[in-house]
Amino acid sequence: MISADQVKQLRDKTGASMMECKKALEEGGGDEKKAFEILRQRGKDVALKKSSREVKQGIIDSYIHGTGKVGVLLELNCETDFVSRNKEFQQLAHDIAMHIAGMNPQYLNIEDIPEEVINTEKKIYQKQFSDSGKPQKVLDKIIEGKINKYSEEISLLTQPFVKNPDITVKQLIEEKVAKLGENIQVGKFERYEI
Secondary structure, rough: OHHHHHHHHHHHHHHHOOOHHHHHHHHHEEEEEEEEHHHHHHEEEHHHOOOOOOOEEEEEOOOOOOOOOOOEEEEEEEEEEHHOOOOOHHHHHHHHHHHHHHHHHEEEEEEEHHHHHHHHHHHHHHHHHHOOOOHHHHHHHHHHHHHHHHHHHEEHHEEOOOOOOEHHHHHHHHHHHHHHHHOOOEEEEEEEEE
8 A cells, every 4th residue: 555655755756746656656566766767767758759749939048157167058948838937947947057067068969979079089099999909899899888988978968967967967858848748858058168
């Protein structure tokens, strides 16, 4: 039997509806961690379904770091003006802008990284491992792994979220898509530093 306190605790942590929390706890056999993962998976599923919807509304948010030496402008898009005025959506925009200020992503997605940037990194890694004495097949695997890690580090959506490193920025957005019921996408961002 799932208690009301368990449902309330899960709701407080996730922001999901009471019914969704209760269903997730029932599916997870009362285990809060399992229920949390069930809700996260549902959020991904909802985000995937909504990802093809057009985003014509949104907000521009800014973040200036306390030192005044780093600033960010972020365009965060959604489907309706109603959601763009929602405090939670606005907080998401501010959190992402703060993340950009702190983590300095160069690109939005891995797919946005130019081929010449990847090739330059490959050459650097090949030079680093040229004297290792390892077979070329092994070196290729190592370099591929390093390129994948590098790509994730410089792409906003694949970076671990600065306030909760257990999730990526993309997963954070997916959670908000599930909660707010609309497609949400980062339009563009610009980071300034003195």
